[in-house]
Amino acid sequence: MSATMQSGRAAVSSNRDTSASQQLFARAQMLIPGGVNSPVRAFKAVGGQPLFIARADGSKVFDIDGNSYIDYVGSWGPMIMGHNHPAIREAVVKAAERGLSYGAPTAAEVRLAELICSMNPNVDMVRLVNSGTEAVMGALRLARAFTGRQKIIKFAGCYHGHTDSMLVKAGSGAMTMAEPDSLGVPIAVAQDTLVCRFNNLDKVSELLAQNDVACVIVEPVAANMGVVLPTVDFLAGLRTLCDQYGALLVFDEVITGFRLAPGGAQQYFNVSADLVTYGKIIGGGMPVGAYGGRKEIMQLVSPSGGVYQAGTLSGNPIATAAGIAQLELLQDGAVYLQLKSLAGRLAEGLSTVCREAGLVAHVTNIESLLCAFFSIESAQDYDDVRQADTSLYAKYFSMMLEQSVYLAPSQFEAMFISAAHTDDDIDQTLERAELVVSRIMKEGK
Numbered sequence: 409m410s411a412t413m414q415s416g417r418a419a420v421s422s423n424r425d426t427s428a429s430q431q432l433f434a435r436a437q438m439l440i441p442g443g444v445n446s447p448v449r450a451f452k453a454v455g456g457q458p459l460f461i462a463r464a465d466g467s468k469v470f471d472i473d474g475n476s477y478i479d480y481v482g483s484w485g486p487m488i489m490g491h492n493h494p495a496i497r498e499a500v501v502k503a504a505e506r507g508l509s510y511g512a513p514t515a516a517e518v519r520l521a522e523l524i525c526s527m528n529p530n531v532d533m534v535r536l537v538n539s540g541t542e543a544v545m546g547a548l549r550l551a552r553a554f555t556g557r558q559k560i561i562k563f564a565g566c567y568h569g570h571t572d573s574m575l576v577k578a579g580s581g582a583m584t585m586a587e588p589d590s591l592g593v594p595i596a597v598a599q600d601t602l603v604c605r606f607n608n609l610d611k612v613s614e615l616l617a618q619n620d621v622a623c624v625i626v627e628p629v630a631a632n633m634g635v636v637l638p639t640v641d642f643l644a645g646l647r648t649l650c651d652q653y654g655a656l657l658v659f660d661e662v663i664t665g666f667r668l669a670p671g672g673a674q675q676y677f678n679v680s681a682d683l684v685t686y687g688k689i690i691g692g693g694m695p696v697g698a699y700g701g702r703k704e705i706m707q708l709v710s711p712s713g714g715v716y717q718a719g720t721l722s723g724n725p726i727a728t729a730a731g732i733a734q735l736e737l738l739q740d741g742a743v744y745l746q747l748k749s750l751a752g753r754l755a756e757g758l759s760t761v762c763r764e765a766g767l768v769a770h771v772t773n774i775e776s777l778l779c780a781f782f783s784i785e786s787a788q789d790y791d792d793v794r795q796a797d798t799s800l801y802a803k804y805f806s807m808m809l810e811q812s813v814y815l816a817p818s819q820f821e822a823m824f825i826s827a828a829h830t831d832d833d834i835d836q837t838l839e840r841a842e843l844v845v846s847r848i849m850k851e852g853k
């Protein structure tokens with residue numbers, strides 16, 4: 409164990425029952441459902457209680473008990489430049505000095521829209537909103553309006569926010585219509601969504617032929633069931649099928665946008681979408697989303713067209729300032745080489761650590777996204793990844809946390825590399841992973 413390995417979780421482990429995080433979580437649970445404002449933060453999938461974070465800087469997060477961690481959550485994707493980046497912080501501070509919100513147009517909105525449109529292919533116009541969920545809601549309404557059709561095709565394991573029509577799962581047996589995947593989702597709404605398997609074109613083709621489908625929505629890289637890469641033909645195949653049947657292709661780039669490349673998945677895979685949704689990175693850590701696409705489609709959005717969609721705080725001056733600063737840092741593409749090399753080294757290293765310890769694991773990686781699935785050998789779709797050993801992941805997660813490495817508290821989330829991660833961070837993470845995996849093998853899974 410190296411000296412740095414010991415520095416992270418200082419004296420608290422002896423006194424964890426009364427840690428500040430634990431006390432706060434007890435209070436939070438009285439006031440906020442489950443004690444958290446978004447479910448996956450609650451550590452329900454891995455056991456234990458969430459850490460309360462006091463601050464974050466570069467590749468590290470610091471909890472309120474004084475521990476520091478190498479962070480691979482990255483606020484679930486937005487922090488591609490690392491935490492507390494000086495240029496982004498300065499932009500936010502400066503904007504805050506001019507007032508927090510006006511509810512009237514600003515130069516910053518135009519600049520952010522300009523950056524999004526100029527960096528991404530096939531995006532002539534965008535509408536700014538406040539979250540990825542909202543972006544998806546807007547895009548789906550627009551796709552239905554543009555095509556005059558009702559049905560939507562999505563893929564099992566892809567996440568598109570918590571709008572009713574996307575909170576669905578594949579129906580049982582021969583059913584192709586979806587079933588609600590949450591209480592409170594109307595059956596009638598769920599039935600307008602059809603669910604297919606990621607990386608499988610046959611069912612998509614069949615459903616497009618049988619139904620009036622407004623759009624096919626997909627995460628070009630599925631990054632909400634761990635990380636599942638599209639096969640070579642999958643995205644191009646969706647493009648062809650959508651063209652053939654007059655459906656729109658919607659790329660949900662809330663994660664992949666500005667992460668795979670400056671021009672997102674469209675640029676990376678050279679496949680064009682009709683509508684694209686963004687979030688996470690475009691807000692630099694502030695709440696922002698956007699949906700965009702070809703002018704003829706986007707002009708249907710109110711007030712230029714008849715598709716209503718609005719937002720009191722949309723295009724908020726603080727949020728747009730953060731987004732502009734971050735996108736300007738990404739614009740020349742220089743940072744992506746570094747991101748790819750760090751992530752590649754971590755992915756290969758984790759793979760080696762598991763292999764040498766005799767632990768079956770499948771590590772997926774594309775650019776700065778990666779995921780280590782335990783006890784499976786292939787990850788093509790949701791059916792594959794559901795076989796992963798989640799209790800083993802829970803153990804690994806807790807032991808890595810003890811070693812001051814903050815991973816997503818679920819097997820089915822990505823690890824996010826930022827430009828603030830260093831070779832040293834990767835080395836230390838691999839060293840600690842080796843220790844953890846060897847202990848797991850010794851103690852028995």
Ligand SMILES: *Cc1c(COP(=O)(O)O)cnc(C)c1O
Nearest residue numbers: 539540541567568569662663687
């Ligand atoms: C996070 C995410 C969303 C939802 O974004 P929120 O800002 O959490 O509402 C939608 N789609 C994808 C692909 C996401 O990863």
